[in-house]
Amino acid sequence: MSEPLHILFTSSWFPSRVHPTLGNFVLRHAESVSTVHKVHVLYITQDKSLSQPMEIVDEHRDDLRITIVYFRKGKSGVWNRWKALRAGISHIQSRGEWNFDLLHHNVMWNEGWQAVVIRKRFRLPVVMTEHWTGYLRDQRGKIPKRIVLFSQWVARYVSVFAPVTDHLGKNMKQYGIKGRYQTVPNVVDTGLFSAGSKSSETIHFLHVSSLNDAHKNISGILRAWKVAVQSSSVPIHLNLGGDGPWEKYRDLAIELGLSAETISFFGEKTWEEIADMMHVSHVLLLFSNYENLPCVIVESLASGMRILSSSVGGISEHIDTFKGELVDAGDEAALSAAILREADQASQVDRASLVNYADVHFGKPAIARSFDHIYQSLLKNQRPQ
Numbered sequence: 324m325s326e327p328l329h330i331l332f333t334s335s336w337f338p339s340r341v342h343p344t345l346g347n348f349v350l351r352h353a354e355s356v357s358t359v360h361k362v363h364v365l366y367i368t369q370d371k372s373l374s375q376p377m378e379i380v381d382e383h384r385d386d387l388r389i390t391i392v393y394f395r396k397g398k399s400g401v402w403n404r405w406k407a408l409r410a411g412i413s414h415i416q417s418r419g420e421w422n423f424d425l426l427h428h429n430v431m432w433n434e435g436w437q438a439v440v441i442r443k444r445f446r447l448p449v450v451m452t453e454h455w456t457g458y459l460r461d462q463r464g465k466i467p468k469r470i471v472l473f474s475q476w477v478a479r480y481v482s483v484f485a486p487v488t489d490h491l492g493k494n495m496k497q498y499g500i501k502g503r504y505q506t507v508p509n510v511v512d513t514g515l516f517s518a519g520s521k522s523s524e525t526i527h528f529l530h531v532s533s534l535n536d537a538h539k540n541i542s543g544i545l546r547a548w549k550v551a552v553q554s555s556s557v558p559i560h561l562n563l564g565g566d567g568p569w570e571k572y573r574d575l576a577i578e579l580g581l582s583a584e585t586i587s588f589f590g591e592k593t594w595e596e597i598a599d600m601m602h603v604s605h606v607l608l609l610f611s612n613y614e615n616l617p618c619v620i621v622e623s624l625a626s627g628m629r630i631l632s633s634s635v636g637g638i639s640e641h642i643d644t645f646k647g648e649l650v651d652a653g654d655e656a657a658l659s660a661a662i663l664r665e666a667d668q669a670s671q672v673d674r675a676s677l678v679n680y681a682d683v684h685f686g687k688p689a690i691a692r693s694f695d696h697i698y699q700s701l702l703k704n705q706r707p708q
Contacts, residue, residue, distance in 0.1 A: 327386075328360045328698055331423040333441070335434035336454075337366040339391050344566055344591070348454060348487075348618050349429045351510045355690040356427070357387040360698070363420060364389040367407040367434075369396050377407060379414050390415060408437055423447060425698055430455055432470055435477035442480045448701045450694075451477075452507065453486045454615060456538075458494050462613035462635060466498070474500050482701050485694070488616045488637020505697055508641070510690040511621040513682050515594060518627030518674050519602025525558040526666040529604040529628070531597055531619050532611075534567025540610045540633075540653070541572050545579055545586075547610070547655040551662035552585045559666050561608065562600060564589030601626035605669045608662070611635055612652050625681035627674030631658075631665050641684065646677060 332353050336346025356362050370378070370393035382389040392414075394407040415421050426447040428438040438449050457466055458474075478484075478500045485507045486492040492504045521527070532539045541563070548561055563572065563586065573588045592600070597619075607623035607630050614636035621641075623630060630647030632638055633654075642649055648665065650657040683689060 328424040328702070329422050330356060330360050330362045330698070331426050331441070331447070332356075332362055332364040333426065333428045333434070333437045334364070334366055335430035335432065337364065337368075337391075337429075339366065339368050339393075341368050341370050341393070346430070346454075347594075348509050349452075351512070351618070352429070352452060352507075352690065352694075353387055354384070354512075355510045355687040356694050357385065358687055359691045359695055360386075362387050363415065363423070365392075365408075365411045365415065366390070367392045367394065367404060367411060367437075369394060369400070369403075371395070376403075377410060379410065388420070404434075405440075408440065412441075424702060425450065427452065427694075429453075431474055431477050432457065433473070435473070439477055439480045448482045449480055450483050450485055450697055450701070451481045453484060453491060453495065454509075456491075456613050456615055456636070458491060458498065458500075459613050459615070459636060460494050460497055471498050474498060478502050483697050485697060486615075488640055490637040490640065491615050505693075507690060507693045507697075508616055508685055509618045509621050510687055511618070511625045511681055511685045512594075513625050513678075513686045515598045516601060516622045516625040516681075517598075518678050521603060521605055521627070521674075523670050525560050526606070526669045527604040528559065528561045528606045528608045528631075528662070528665075529600055529623070530561065530563040530565075530608045531592075531600075532565045532567070532609070532617075534565045534569055534572065538611060538613065540612055542575060543653065543655050543658070544608060544610045545572065545576055545581070547658040547662065548586065549579045549581055550655075550659040551666075552581065554659075555663055555666055557666050557669075559585065559662070561586045562589065562604070563587070564592070566591035597622070598626070601628060604628055605672070606631050606647075606665045609633065609638075610650075610652070610658055614638055616641065621681055621685040624677050625685070627672075627677050629665060629669075629672055629677070631661055633658075646680065 378393045392407040392411040397403045427450045429452045569588045609632040616637045633652040634649035
């Protein structure tokens with residue numbers, strides 16, 4: 324790779340004290356890029372607890388610098404967001420750190436206007452990474468016209484779109500979001516997520532998500548799990564949880580007659596705690612109605628786990644019969660049957676190959692190389708207009 328570039332990251336979502344897990348996948352991309360280039364994240368977010376109009380907080384993580392501007396909404400949310408962005412820019416400039424080669428914005432709706440402002444003022448090439456499932460027209464239906472027009476407007480100032488799956492990119496193009504596309508998937512920290520030691524006595528399934536039933540179909544998982552438990556020839560256990568209302572699913576499990584020996588629940592966990600659970604789990608269980616490529620999938624592969632999921636979004640771009648099994652969204656009978664097959668073959672899985680696939684395709688070096696290729700090609704072949 325060439326000499327380190329200075330990359331400015333902006334985003335519609337990013338972890339902060341307001342929402343510690345929001346956009347954690349954006350943080351992981353920034354961390355990956357920072358292994359090769361100098362990255363400065365500038366993020367603005369409303370904080371209702373503020374006693375003053377605005378607060379700027381800086382954080383340094385090796386070659387990754389983070390500036391978060393917290394602001395109160397006030398009478399005009401739009402105007403205050405603009406003032407927060409302007410304050411963040413001035414803050415970085417005052418420290419002598421505004422010497423960027425390129426802007427990398429994440430998630431176009433609804434903060435993509437920041438990329439337009441910075442592009443016009445500082446004439447930086449713009450890379451736009453997209454994660455939002457809202458563009459999945461084939462799975463979620465049409466988005467409002469105002470979002471389409473906003474997205475098409477922002478797209479005029481974007482040099483390269485980098486959706487996390489090919490499927491997402493195709494759906495964006497159907498909305499007339501024109502431009503150059505190059506898919507770069509989500510990233511996994513292979514130093515944290517690894518195969519670990521998995522018992523052969525009980526086969527452990529794991530579900531981790533936001534626990535939004537309309538999205539993740541948790542209730543469907545529980546009904547399918549009840550059928551599988553009644554038919555399984557080997558002991559199976561499901562550990563289900565995340566940063567959502569896990570208690571209501573525990574209550575549903577009790578209503579379904581599922582015992583504590585077959586299912587358990589947990590709330591929000593740190594990455595380290597999730598990694599520990601994956602070390603002892605055999606199969607990731609997802610049954611979403613729509614997805615792109617959830618980080619939990621790449622983390623599970625890095626942990627030597629097979630993937631049992633609904634075939635939605637870009638999941639099938641990486642999950643074949645060697646790495647797991649896909650069923651139709653909403654087909655609970657198919658999910659129950661697949662749970663039984665996964666339990667029966669769990670002891671025969673080549674987990675080292677799963678780990679290797681994750682390392683080659685989703686490890687920090689792989690993602691850093693992909694973004695570096697985009698950055699270098701832009702700076703070599705494209706000049707801001």
